[in-house]
Structure formats: C-alpha cells, structure tokens
Amino acid sequence: MRTLFIAFFAITLLNCPQKNYAQESTDKKWWKEAVVYQIYPRSFKDANGDGVGDLQGIISKLDYIKSLGVNVIWLNPIYSSPNDDNGYDVSDYRNIMKEFGTMDDFNALLKGMHQRGIKLVMDLVVNHSSDEHEWFKQSRSSRTSPYRDYYHWWNADKGKPNPRYSLFDVNHDAWRYDSLTNAYYLHYFSRKQPDLNWENPKLRSEIYDMMKYWCEKGIDGFRLDAFQFAAKDTTFPKFPDGYEKNFSLYYAVGPHLHDYLQEMNKEVLSKYDVMSVAEGAGNSYKDAHDMVDADRNELNMAYAFEGVDIPSNPKGYSVIHFKEVFSRWDSVFATKGWLSIFLANHDQARMVSRFGNDSPQFRELSSKMLTTFIMTMRGTPYYYNGDELGMTNIRFDKIEDYRDMSTLNEYKHQQNIGGDMQKFMDGIKYACRDNGRTPLQWDATKNAGFTSGTPWIKVNPNYKTINVAAEEKDQNSCLNYFRKVVALRNQHKVLVYGKYTLLDKKNPNVYAYTREGEGKKMLIVLNFTANTAQTDIGIAIKNSKLLAANYADGAASVNNSSNIVLRPYEALIYELND
Missing domain, CATH: 3.90.400.10 (Oligo-1,6-glucosidase; Domain 2)
Structure with a gap:
C-alpha cells in the first residue's frame, strides 16, 4: 500500500527468541537464507480465460517457480474483495476472491508449493478493511x-x-x-478502505482468530500491509500546517503499536513456525530497532525503504547516494537485527526502468546487474515476478489505459486544482504502479500467453521478444542469469551471513563491496552506468575465481592487481584467494 510518490516499507519477521546480540547477525535461520519471490496473482497467469490471473494459473506454473531456485512466495491479497484497490480492500478475510478461485484451489496451491519445498507468505490487510466488510x-x-x-x-x-x-x-x-x-x-487510503480501530480489544481478538485460521491451514507467514499506521492517537489532535508533506512523521508508529505487536506475537505468531512481514519501520533507526530487538518479542528482521525511493524521476539518480543509503542501513543492523533487500514490488514501477536502463542496448545488462546487487547484499532478498525476465515499464499514453485507483484519483485531483496535466502524465509513465502490474510475459502468442481472453490491463507490446519461452532457450538471458545468481547465493552462505564492506566509496559510477565470512571472501563489482567505468578496489584479484559475470564473454579487463575497467552495466562476482 503506497501513494504514487511516497512509500514506507519494512520487511520484518517475528517469533524470535532472546539471543546474544553480538552473534545475532550470524545466527543461522531459514528465513535469512530464503529468496522470496513475490507474485501479483491478478497479473501472473490466467487459467480460465476471464482476463484475470488466478490460483489455478499459479498452480500451473509451480514447476517454473521451483526452477528459479526461490523458496518462499509472497502472495498479494486473494481474499474476498470488491477490488477498489486490487484486493487491498478486504470484505471477507476467511474466503477467496471469486476471480481468483475457491478455497479448494487455495488448498491445492499450498499443497503443491509445500511438495516443492516452497513456503507461502500471505498478504494481510489489517490497518483497514473494505467498506463492504x-x-x-x-x-x-x-x-x-x-x-x-x-x-x-x-x-x-x-x-x-x-x-x-x-x-x-x-x-x-x-x-x-x-x-x-x-x-x-x-480512511487513510481510499474512502472504501475505512481504518480499523486497533484500540478495541474485540477487534484485535477477531484479527488474531482470523490469523490462526490461516496458520492452521499451514501457511508459512504474513505480510502485514500498512501496519505502521494501525496505531493512532484517537483524540485526533491538530497537526501543523503542511504535515501531509511528511505525513509518516505523524501517522507512523503511533500509541500502543509495540503493545499490539507484542500481543500479536504472544497470541498468534509465537504459536506457529511462521514468518511475518510488516510494511513500515517507522521514521528512524530507533523506531526500526524497537520493532526488531529480540528481547522485545516483536519483530526480528527489518527493511529500509529509503533505498527503493532513490530514483524519484526519469533523469536518474546519484550512485554515490545509492551506495551511501544501502551501506548506512547495513551498518545500522551489522550486529543485531536483520535486513531485507529489494528494488521492486507491486507498488513500484519496473526495476530495470527505474534503477537500470530499459533501452534495447542495455536492458539485459542492467537488469542482470541489478539482480547481482540484490542477490549479493547482506539480508534476505525479495524479488518481484517478471523482473527475472527484465520486464519494463509500459508507459501508457492515455489515462484510460491505467487501472491503478490511486493514479486515477490523483488524475482527477490534478484536474480539479488546475494542475499541469502533461507533467502529471509524464510522471506516471515513469512511476505509476501499473507499470509493474502488466501481465507476466510467458511467450510470444497472443496476450503473451497470459490469458485466452481480454486481459484486465494491457500487455506490454515488447512481450514478443521479452518472455519466458524465449529466455528459456537463451543461456545468456536475464532469466537464466537470475537462476545462476540465486544458485550462487544458495551455495555460498557467505553471501547471506558474511560481513559487508564498501570499497571505493567516492566512485560516482561503480558500486564495489566484499562479503566476508564462512572462511571465504567474495568481491562484487557493479557498474551502474551506461559508460565505461574504472575502479581501484585495493584488492588483488588476478588469481581469484570469477563466479559470475553478466557479459557472455566473461570478465572485464584488469589493468593491474586491483584496478578494474568495467563495460556499461557490467557485474562481476569473484571468490577471492588469500
């Protein structure tokens, strides 16, 4: 849940026993070693031809998902809903949206996932419900x-x-x-999404009972949508003028939020071996740590959303700033707590269109480079469906082609206030959530093989060249590169638990770092630009082993023992020798 321009996102895991903080960052847990693959069900695969993705469609692609090497699926809401906000307005928490299928379909999906060693995290919307609940x-x-x-x-x-x-x-x-x-x-969100009153113990009891219902079915966790906004000062005092420009300072981590989290942990999460993902980590490092410190029995893994908001416009962003943000959050959680890493989800435009370069010349290279970053940073990686193909923004020209409720309402708002409509349209081409919600591109047949009917939102015209079937056949495709790097992460636990050290900090083009631990040391070197770039990492690499490179012909040139010249968007992973 987010606006077009502002979002606050944190990934968290609950049910963590008290431990020695000095050892916390290297304590081995399954959820630290997981690779999470997010599925937006409406756009993943349609099995019945009504133009909307469904549970049977996901079931039909479980072997594909397994082939990716991922082991956790985060599934966006599938509960009964009138769909004002694509399922984030829930009218019945214990039933399945008719467009998606039946409870029997859900049971079959869960069974099929578990048979393949894949866990399921369901989205849970409990800051608000639908007005039709x-x-x-x-x-x-x-x-x-x-x-x-x-x-x-x-x-x-x-x-x-x-x-x-x-x-x-x-x-x-x-x-x-x-x-x-x-x-x-x-209603903090749509007028059809009235906010729930968490001060009412009867409401909390109803929510905990509903969570137990799904836990008893055997799911493996929840992602709590917009939960940092759930606690409110119910006297509703006056806020300063202009508060809406930084509303999170007033909306996030309100009174009793930690009480609710501790109660939820005690009543539900501590009773099951489940993972819990919460949207929102507050407004400061202290807020984040208050939610994740183990002895508080609340949360035990945090995600900093600051990084994903870096590219705010099509003109680009500072690589130095990007490095500073991700390095700072890593340092904050270096000895206690845990991070998650992601660059896209259902509330974002496409990863390669924002952080990389989606031109025909550089789309594949920059997509692979970004995949390398996500899979080699310390923390649990979250990867959005379709990004493994290098899918791009669709950039609709007409407002009639958009389906995102927040975008359509903002369009009306800009009209009402006499806003610059051309500027608005240019902005949503870059940032609108619908860019990340177009149907997954399975093959070059009509509608990209997503549906035999009329898709609920248009398919990106580039599906004829960017699709699963084509990339399966190309050993150098984005898809097969994704599989390779995921396999490397699964094989080398230093990429999970190893210490992170930034190199060549002031380089404006190259992001280089090491991961060290488990008796190994890895070097990752990434060129974030469309130009040739050079870095002196201060580490001899001539005799080291190259584990992965996103260019088909292997590594970049090495001028001396520590100097590397990188081609545009080049990405390298080395295993260093002593």
Missing part, C-alpha cells in the same frame, strides 16, 4: 452497534474533526461523512 456494514448502521468501535468514527454533532490526509482519496480528505449516523469515518 460485514464489520463496517454493522458499524455504520447505528451509533450503538456493537461493531461501532471496530472503526474510527467522529460524530458530526461535535463539528468536523481535525484534518487528516488520505493517500488515495480524490480530495485527499481522510474523513468521509456518512449521513446514516451523522458522523465521519477515517
């Missing part, structure tokens, strides 16, 4: 309804409450007037 229907029916306090209501008798900013509303007003009871309800 039975809880909300009852809540708005009467001021005396037993469900009234499941949501945040402000009686209009007292006048309108202090302003709150809505990320997805056309007018960005988070208070929606409801004439039935002459009151306003709160």
Whole structure:
C-alpha cells in the first residue's frame, strides 16, 4: 500500500527468541537464507480465460517457480474483495476472491508449493478493511452497534474533526461523512478502505482468530500491509500546517503499536513456525530497532525503504547516494537485527526502468546487474515476478489505459486544482504502479500467453521478444542469469551471513563491496552506468575465481592487481584467494 510518490516499507519477521546480540547477525535461520519471490496473482497467469490471473494459473506454473531456485512466495491479497484497490480492500478475510478461485484451489496451491519445498507468505490487510466488510456494514448502521468501535468514527454533532490526509482519496480528505449516523469515518487510503480501530480489544481478538485460521491451514507467514499506521492517537489532535508533506512523521508508529505487536506475537505468531512481514519501520533507526530487538518479542528482521525511493524521476539518480543509503542501513543492523533487500514490488514501477536502463542496448545488462546487487547484499532478498525476465515499464499514453485507483484519483485531483496535466502524465509513465502490474510475459502468442481472453490491463507490446519461452532457450538471458545468481547465493552462505564492506566509496559510477565470512571472501563489482567505468578496489584479484559475470564473454579487463575497467552495466562476482 503506497501513494504514487511516497512509500514506507519494512520487511520484518517475528517469533524470535532472546539471543546474544553480538552473534545475532550470524545466527543461522531459514528465513535469512530464503529468496522470496513475490507474485501479483491478478497479473501472473490466467487459467480460465476471464482476463484475470488466478490460483489455478499459479498452480500451473509451480514447476517454473521451483526452477528459479526461490523458496518462499509472497502472495498479494486473494481474499474476498470488491477490488477498489486490487484486493487491498478486504470484505471477507476467511474466503477467496471469486476471480481468483475457491478455497479448494487455495488448498491445492499450498499443497503443491509445500511438495516443492516452497513456503507461502500471505498478504494481510489489517490497518483497514473494505467498506463492504460485514464489520463496517454493522458499524455504520447505528451509533450503538456493537461493531461501532471496530472503526474510527467522529460524530458530526461535535463539528468536523481535525484534518487528516488520505493517500488515495480524490480530495485527499481522510474523513468521509456518512449521513446514516451523522458522523465521519477515517480512511487513510481510499474512502472504501475505512481504518480499523486497533484500540478495541474485540477487534484485535477477531484479527488474531482470523490469523490462526490461516496458520492452521499451514501457511508459512504474513505480510502485514500498512501496519505502521494501525496505531493512532484517537483524540485526533491538530497537526501543523503542511504535515501531509511528511505525513509518516505523524501517522507512523503511533500509541500502543509495540503493545499490539507484542500481543500479536504472544497470541498468534509465537504459536506457529511462521514468518511475518510488516510494511513500515517507522521514521528512524530507533523506531526500526524497537520493532526488531529480540528481547522485545516483536519483530526480528527489518527493511529500509529509503533505498527503493532513490530514483524519484526519469533523469536518474546519484550512485554515490545509492551506495551511501544501502551501506548506512547495513551498518545500522551489522550486529543485531536483520535486513531485507529489494528494488521492486507491486507498488513500484519496473526495476530495470527505474534503477537500470530499459533501452534495447542495455536492458539485459542492467537488469542482470541489478539482480547481482540484490542477490549479493547482506539480508534476505525479495524479488518481484517478471523482473527475472527484465520486464519494463509500459508507459501508457492515455489515462484510460491505467487501472491503478490511486493514479486515477490523483488524475482527477490534478484536474480539479488546475494542475499541469502533461507533467502529471509524464510522471506516471515513469512511476505509476501499473507499470509493474502488466501481465507476466510467458511467450510470444497472443496476450503473451497470459490469458485466452481480454486481459484486465494491457500487455506490454515488447512481450514478443521479452518472455519466458524465449529466455528459456537463451543461456545468456536475464532469466537464466537470475537462476545462476540465486544458485550462487544458495551455495555460498557467505553471501547471506558474511560481513559487508564498501570499497571505493567516492566512485560516482561503480558500486564495489566484499562479503566476508564462512572462511571465504567474495568481491562484487557493479557498474551502474551506461559508460565505461574504472575502479581501484585495493584488492588483488588476478588469481581469484570469477563466479559470475553478466557479459557472455566473461570478465572485464584488469589493468593491474586491483584496478578494474568495467563495460556499461557490467557485474562481476569473484571468490577471492588469500
């Protein structure tokens, strides 16, 4: 869950026993060694021809997923929903959206995954529900309804409450007037996504029971959507003018959030061997550590979203800044806690179009380079479906082609305020979430082999050359390179637990670092630019073993014992000798 321009994302894992912090970063856990593959079900594979991806479609591709070498799937919401925000508005937490299939389909999917050694993490939306959920229907029916306090209501008798900013509303007003009871309800996102009141213990009990329901089915974890916003100051005090420009400072990590996390851990997560992923790590390193310190019994793995927000416009970004951000977050969690690494998800445009270069000349090389980065940094890698192919932004020209609710509402908002519509359209071509949600490109047949019907959103026209079938046949494809680097990570645990050290810090083009531990030392050298670049890493590499290179002819030239000349977007992984 995010806006078009602002997002705050943290990956976390719960159910961690108290431990010696000095050893925490090297303690071996399955979730540290996992490679997580995110599936956006609506766009993955359609089995029944209605134009929408479904559970049977995923089942039909489980062998493909297994072939990637990944061992955890994060699945976006599949619960019953009217689809105001593509499933992030849940109307029934214990049922499956009809477009996606049935509970029998889900059971078959889970069984098929487990048979292949793949774990399942489900998305869980509990900051808010749909306004079509039975809880909300009852809540708005009467001021005396037993469900009234499941949501945040402000009686209009007292006048309108202090302003709150809505990320997805056309007018960005988070208070929606409801004439039935002459009151306003709160919605940080769409007006069809009323926020749940976590101060109500009955609500919390209902959510914990629902989580247990899925745990008993055998799932392996949850990703808690927008959860850092769940705790609120229910007196709703006045915020300073302009607060919406940095609303996270006021919305994130509110009163009792840690109490709720500790209670959730005690009531649900500590009772099952599950992984929990929470969106939001607060506003500071202290916020992050307060959620992940082991002795607090809350969370035990954090993700810093700062890195993925670096490329804010098509003009590019500073490689030095990129290195500084990722190195800083690594250092913060060097001895306790744990990081996750990712550059894309369903709320982002395509990775290669933002961080790399999606031109025909450099798309494959830069995609492979970014894959190398994700799979060789310390932390658990999260990889979004389709990026293994080097899929790119679609860049729609007409607003009618977009499907993202937040984009469509912002378009109306810009029209209402007389905004620069050409600037807006140029911006969404680069950043809109729909760029990452076009159907996965399976082959060169009609609709990229995604569906036999009319796809819910248009397929990228480049599917005839960028698709699974074509890349399976090419040993140098993005797909096969992804498999190779994932296999390297699975084979060499130094790439999981090893110490990270940045090299050639001030180089404006090259990102070089070592990973050291497990009796080994690895060197990773990445050229983030479309030009030839040079780096002096200060380490002799002539007699070292080259494990991976994204150019078909192998490594770049080595001018002397530590100087490397890199071709555009070149990526190298060496195993260093003593």
